[in-house]
Amino acid sequence: MPLDRRALVLFAVLASILLLETVLGLSGSSIGIWTQALNERNLNAGQVLGTPKKIRADEWAVLTPAILSQAHQNPPFPTTNRSWGSASVPLVINVPVRHFSTLFRPQFWGYFLFDLERAHAFYWNMKAFILDSGVFLLLILLTGGDFRASLLGTAWVFLSGFTQWWFSSPALFPEMVGCFALVLVAIRLLTLAPTRKGIATGALLFAVCSVNFALCLYPPFQVPLFYLGLAILPAILGPGLGSGSFRRHLGFRLAAAASAGALTGTALLLYARDAWDTLARLRATVYPGARALAGGDVGLAQVFGGFFGFFMSEKSIPLDWNNVCEASNFVLLFPVPLACLAMRLVRRLKVSALHWGLLAYIAVLLSWTLWGWPRAIAVASGFSRVPGVRALLGLGLASILWCCVSLSERDGCRSRPPGWARIVLTGGFVALLALFAAHFNRSTGGFASIPQVTLVCAVAGMACFFLLGRNVPALAACVLIPNLVSYGLVNPITKGLTPITGSRLFDTVSRIAREDPRGRWTAYRSLYMADYIKAAGAAVFNGTCFVPPLEDLRVLDPGGLQSSTYNRLAHMILEPTTGTGIAFVQTGSADIYTIEIDPANEAWRRLGVRYAVLPYEATDERFLKLAAPLFTYPETGLWVYRYRWSLDPG
DSSP, rough: OOOOOOHHHHHHHHHHHHHHHHHHTEEOTTTHHHHHHHOOOTTOOOOEEEEEOOOGGGIIIHHHHHHHHHHTTSSSSSSGGGGGBBBSSSGGTTTTOSSSGGGGGGGGGGGSSSSSHHHHHHHHHOOOOHHHHHHHHHHHHHHHHHHHHHHHHHHHHHHHHHHHHTTTTOOOHHHHHHHHHHHHHHHHHHHHSSSSHHHHHHHHHHHHHHHHHTTTHHHEEEEEEHHHHHHHHHHHHHHHHHGGGOOOOOOOHHHHHHHHHHOOOOOOHHHHHHHHHHHHHHHTTTTTOOOOOSSSSHHHHHHHHHGGGGOOOOOOOTOOSSHHHHHHHOOOOOOOHHHHHHHHHHHOOOOOOOHHHHHHHHHHHHHHHHTTTOHHHHHHHHGGGOOHHHHHHHHHHHHHHHHHHHHHHSSSTTTTTTHHHHHHHHHHHHHHHHHHHHHHHHHHTSSSSHHHHHHHHHHHHHHHHEEEEETTTHHHHHHHHHHHHTTSSSSSSSSSSHHHTHHHHHHHHHHHHHOOOOOEEEEEESSHHHHHHHTOOOSSSSSSSSSSHHHHHHHHHHOOEEEEHHSSSEEEEEEEEEESEEEEEEETTTEEEEEEOTOOOTTHHHHTTTEESSOOOOOOHHHHHEEEEEEEEETTTTEEEEOOOOSOOO
8 A cells, every 4th residue: 555755744744743732732622611610710721722612521521530530540540440430440441551451552652651741632632643544544545545535535534523522532532433444454454565564564553453443442433333344345455355466475464464363362352351340340230231222213304414513512402412412423425426326327337346335334324323223133233332323423434435435436537427417416416405404404493594504505515516526626625614614623722731730629639639548538419520539639439430339339228229220330429418318319311320418427437438528518517526627619619528537447
């Protein structure tokens, strides 16, 4: 897979951006939200460009505090961290950990090489580097080396609304997609590279990216990507296998493939050995372990809703679409290459295996999202773990890949629709889009205005016309400019970690956690403050628990009568009450529940809790006999107390 000078320049630019932003400590985090939550006047938000997004709470309020919590343990980056769940929870939640598996996850290398702020910047920018590198190289393969179409497709994937709104997902969305693409590239190198150097590169790339992809541990994205790989792999390998070029260096090729497979298998087996108990506990949970879906949970309006995603924001989304992240999507232009395929058949022109593979894949995913499958098929295929809105990832990627492949067709005017056909097909596409807009508005309570519908039809119509005519620059303007304007700053440019680490509260908690590492904490009422305290290195009972700490929870529920409420991956909120009773209350969300418990409950002593963070100044004499005020942050609305009992549980 030779790369021309333009491709090498592109990789040099991507690497330079990675290094520059690492040195400057720049990331795309929304942690600036903490300046509002903490309400400290002198706390620097670190915002360089854009505004933090509150809806990305699983990043700024959960994942980033989890990473900082790992860094502030003694020793740092352990394989166990009870603040986030039982067993070896750091191995399964995509945080840096001092474990051999990190060798296969370059996005985390910075935490072992640089100071914390530059490590975090490196981690963020590696996301873009892995995603863009993988998608570009895959497109180079699929388009036969067409640089312009590959560059357009890479930018299109990167700037799409779905990518940007899920960019900071704890599932490591960018790395997952990039590694998926690089695995396919590696298979091509292993199978067909003409030199031993290329074969060896493919072997190493396969092992690193396969393990990295697998350890993201998020089936809702991984399953659709896996089947997309199966759909296009025959087209990637077919021509080369047919020519017999794989016979060159056959012995070395087989040895490299065997080595890559052995390294990958060994790494995953050793990882499974260390994480097996943790994974078993996750599988045994009510959520997500017992979740089994049948599909058909996404309507037509949302499947093609990416056409109107440019008008969505945190505060403006269609009715019943939950939030802007769940509502995000790609602009699906695959009907255009589908029309070209139909014209090829009419004109009796050859249709490549790649076109058929992408068409079949899109048809399968549409059937899953719109209608669903029998339970047995859903379970056997793995799609029972894939909510319909997550399957939109596969549809979006397949659509972009197919458009780029259509742009790069090299059989001249024979396969390109003539001018009159382009006009007719464009008119038909706009008419269908107008009909869809009417359906979209009926389904969303009139979300899109008439001017917005008109603008979408006009721009999408031009994109259709230019795609049919293989006009790459004009198509790029139609698809990239709206994406850039609408989604370019979904992830703001942020400098440093000051919004978290620069507060007085963080300094105080860090000091106490160093002086009293065995002392556990509780944080009442707030959904995210417990995770903030964890970031400072404290051991906190509640907050986000990725793997339910059943041993601890059974202290509060000895008979296990309420286990269906708490045996789940969830945000655990403490609600102060009075008396000895303890109640677990499930909220409307599958990943949030509340424990109603008195701060003076004797169970806290048995659990080794030494510190209680309350959202009010305590006046209950029973509690004040057990705990003394330690410090207060009235601007943040927090009062911290230290229990007088012995730390030793029992």
